[in-house]
Amino acid sequence: MPVFGLIDANSFYCSCQRAFDPALKRRPVVVLSNNDGCAIARTKEAKALGIKMGDAWHLIRKDRKLAGVEWLSSNYPLYADMSRRVFEVLTDLVPRVEPYSIDEMFLDLSGINDLESLCVKLRQDVSQITKIPTCVGWGPTKTIAKLANAIAKDRPELEGVCDLTGAGARERYYRNLDVGEVWGIGRRSVEKLHASNIRTISHYVDADEKLIRAISGILGERIQSELRGDSCLRLSDMAPQRQGVSCTRSFGRPITEPEEMREAVCGFATRAAEKLRGEGLEGGHIAVFIQTSPHARQWGWYSGQRALSIPATNDTLVMVRHATRLLREIWRPGYRYIKAGVHLTDLSPDGAQASLLEPRNMAAESAMRAMDEINQRYGKQVLRPASIGVNRNWSPRQNMLSPRYTTKLAEIMVAGTF
Amino acid sequence: MSGYAGDRTTGFASPAADDIEGPIDLSEALDLRRPSRYPVRVSGATFAARGILPDDVLVVDTSVTAVHGSLVVASVAGRSMLAELRKTGRRWHLHSGDGCRPPVEVAESSDVEIWAAVTGVVRLVV
Known part of the structure; x- marks a missing residue:
C-alpha cells in the first residue's frame, strides 16, 4: 500500500525572515505582497493581533494596536533558496519528494x-538546518x-x-x-x-x-x-509543462506617460521571453494588458487587453516588437495605469515549429544565448533591449525589503563578534 | 563566444582534449550548495587573535554539532554573534574572542541559542 506524506512550512515567508534575524524571534511578523499591497504571510503572534490574510497594509499600518508588528516586503530570492534547502534536506531522508x-x-x-x-x-x-518550523x-x-x-x-x-x-x-x-x-x-x-x-x-x-x-x-x-483510501493521484517529480508564461507587475506609482508604459511592457516581454528560453520553449501567442486601479475610480477606470498569434519564437527582440504593437492598440491617454503584463501561450518545445518556409534565424538565436549567458554571469538584465529604458522609477514598492541573505554576497547575514 | 576550455582547437587537435577539468569552483570546494551551509559576514575584531578579521566571510553549517572549542554563530539577546563555545561541567557557555566580556550560558532562559558552527573562513584581500 502506498503512503504519502505532506510536509508544510508554518508561515513560510515569515519563518524565512526569522531564520536570519534573531530580533524577530518573538515579534509579530507580517510579509506583504508585491508592491507592499497586503498581508500574505503572518506569524501566529500577528494572527493573534487580528491581522488577516489579504488585509491592505495602507489601511492597517497606522493602527496603534499593531505598533509592534514587523512589516516586511516579500523577498522572493530568499524564499526560493530556502525552499530549495528544505527540499534538499528532505531528499536526504526520503526517496522521492515532490x-x-x-x-x-x-x-x-x-x-x-x-x-x-x-x-x-x-x-x-x-528545523535545525533551515530554521523553518x-x-x-x-x-x-x-x-x-x-x-x-x-x-x-x-x-x-x-x-x-x-x-x-x-x-x-x-x-x-x-x-x-x-x-x-x-x-x-x-x-x-x-x-x-x-x-x-x-x-x-x-x-x-x-x-x-x-x-x-x-x-x-x-x-x-x-x-x-x-x-x-484508494490512491488516484501519484507523486509527480516535476511540474507539468507550463500552459503559459507571464510577467505582470503592479507599479509603485501610477503610470500616465505612453513612453514609460512602453518601457515597462517591453521589460515584461523581455523577462517572459527569457523565461521561455530558460525552459527550452517557444511561444506562439502573445497577450498584453494594461489597467487602472479598481479602487480609484474617481480617476476613471479602464482595462485593455489585446492578443495576437505569432510564429513560435522565444526571441526577445521579436517579442518586444509584438508587445509594443499590441500596447499601441490598447493605450488610451488620460488614465492612471497601475498594472500591466505580458502573457505568452501556445507553448511548444524550442525548434519544434521550425518550417521550411520560415528558416530559423541562427544569428538571433546565438545573440539570445549570448545575452542569457552574460546576464547570468554579470547580473539580471545587464544586457537588455534599449526599449526597456534605464530609470524604471515605476518599479514596485518594496520599502521594507530585507537582505537577500543567501543569494547575494553583498547582503549576507552579519554577525558581531562576542 | 566562450566555451573554449583547451579542447576544441581548430587546427591541430588538442592533446589535452580528454583531460579537461575546468576551473576550480570555490563554491564547490566550500560546499556552499549544501542546504546546511550559509555565508556570514563578520563585523567586529575580537576574534583577530584567532585569525578572523572584520569583513571576513565565514562559512557556517547548521547541521554540524558544535563541540567544546568550536567557533559558533549564536543569537544573543536578539543579535547574531560569533563566539567560542566551551563546556564547563554540564553547562555550555559562549566565550568572547578577547576575554573582554564575561561568558554567557547557552540557555533558552538567557535568550542565547546556537545558530550554526563555523566550518571555514574566506577573505578577499583586494
Missing part, C-alpha cells in the same frame, strides 16, 4: 517501517496526507505530526470536519454539498458516487476515492 508549492512538499513514504520516527526526524532536521501529515493518499497535515497544524497537542494511515483514525476526524476542509473541494462545491445535506467528510465519503459526481464532477468523485 515540491508541490514553495512551502509544501509531498513525500513518498511507501515501504517505510517506522513512519512516526521518520516524520519526527524530518521536522527536526528541517513545519508540520507533517501522512496517509494512504495525497488527499488524506493533505488533510492530515492541516490537522497537525490546527492541533498543537499533536506536536506537528498526524498519522491518518489507519481507517479508525480517519473516521474520528472525518466525523467532525467539514467537507470544506478537504483539498480540492472549492467553495461553490461546498455550498452545493451542504444544500444536499453533505456536511462532514464522513457524509462525503459515504455518499453515493453518482450524487458526488452530479455535484462536483469527475474531480469530486476522484477526491471521494482518495478520501476512502
Whole structure:
C-alpha cells in the first residue's frame, strides 16, 4: 500500500525572515505582497493581533494596536533558496519528494517501517538546518496526507505530526470536519454539498458516487476515492509543462506617460521571453494588458487587453516588437495605469515549429544565448533591449525589503563578534 | 563566444582534449550548495587573535554539532554573534574572542541559542 506524506512550512515567508534575524524571534511578523499591497504571510503572534490574510497594509499600518508588528516586503530570492534547502534536506531522508508549492512538499513514504520516527526526524532536521518550523501529515493518499497535515497544524497537542494511515483514525476526524476542509473541494462545491445535506467528510465519503459526481464532477468523485483510501493521484517529480508564461507587475506609482508604459511592457516581454528560453520553449501567442486601479475610480477606470498569434519564437527582440504593437492598440491617454503584463501561450518545445518556409534565424538565436549567458554571469538584465529604458522609477514598492541573505554576497547575514 | 576550455582547437587537435577539468569552483570546494551551509559576514575584531578579521566571510553549517572549542554563530539577546563555545561541567557557555566580556550560558532562559558552527573562513584581500 502506498503512503504519502505532506510536509508544510508554518508561515513560510515569515519563518524565512526569522531564520536570519534573531530580533524577530518573538515579534509579530507580517510579509506583504508585491508592491507592499497586503498581508500574505503572518506569524501566529500577528494572527493573534487580528491581522488577516489579504488585509491592505495602507489601511492597517497606522493602527496603534499593531505598533509592534514587523512589516516586511516579500523577498522572493530568499524564499526560493530556502525552499530549495528544505527540499534538499528532505531528499536526504526520503526517496522521492515532490515540491508541490514553495512551502509544501509531498513525500513518498511507501515501504517505510517506522513512519512516526521518520516524520519526527524530518521536522527536526528541517528545523535545525533551515530554521523553518513545519508540520507533517501522512496517509494512504495525497488527499488524506493533505488533510492530515492541516490537522497537525490546527492541533498543537499533536506536536506537528498526524498519522491518518489507519481507517479508525480517519473516521474520528472525518466525523467532525467539514467537507470544506478537504483539498480540492472549492467553495461553490461546498455550498452545493451542504444544500444536499453533505456536511462532514464522513457524509462525503459515504455518499453515493453518482450524487458526488452530479455535484462536483469527475474531480469530486476522484477526491471521494482518495478520501476512502484508494490512491488516484501519484507523486509527480516535476511540474507539468507550463500552459503559459507571464510577467505582470503592479507599479509603485501610477503610470500616465505612453513612453514609460512602453518601457515597462517591453521589460515584461523581455523577462517572459527569457523565461521561455530558460525552459527550452517557444511561444506562439502573445497577450498584453494594461489597467487602472479598481479602487480609484474617481480617476476613471479602464482595462485593455489585446492578443495576437505569432510564429513560435522565444526571441526577445521579436517579442518586444509584438508587445509594443499590441500596447499601441490598447493605450488610451488620460488614465492612471497601475498594472500591466505580458502573457505568452501556445507553448511548444524550442525548434519544434521550425518550417521550411520560415528558416530559423541562427544569428538571433546565438545573440539570445549570448545575452542569457552574460546576464547570468554579470547580473539580471545587464544586457537588455534599449526599449526597456534605464530609470524604471515605476518599479514596485518594496520599502521594507530585507537582505537577500543567501543569494547575494553583498547582503549576507552579519554577525558581531562576542 | 566562450566555451573554449583547451579542447576544441581548430587546427591541430588538442592533446589535452580528454583531460579537461575546468576551473576550480570555490563554491564547490566550500560546499556552499549544501542546504546546511550559509555565508556570514563578520563585523567586529575580537576574534583577530584567532585569525578572523572584520569583513571576513565565514562559512557556517547548521547541521554540524558544535563541540567544546568550536567557533559558533549564536543569537544573543536578539543579535547574531560569533563566539567560542566551551563546556564547563554540564553547562555550555559562549566565550568572547578577547576575554573582554564575561561568558554567557547557552540557555533558552538567557535568550542565547546556537545558530550554526563555523566550518571555514574566506577573505578577499583586494
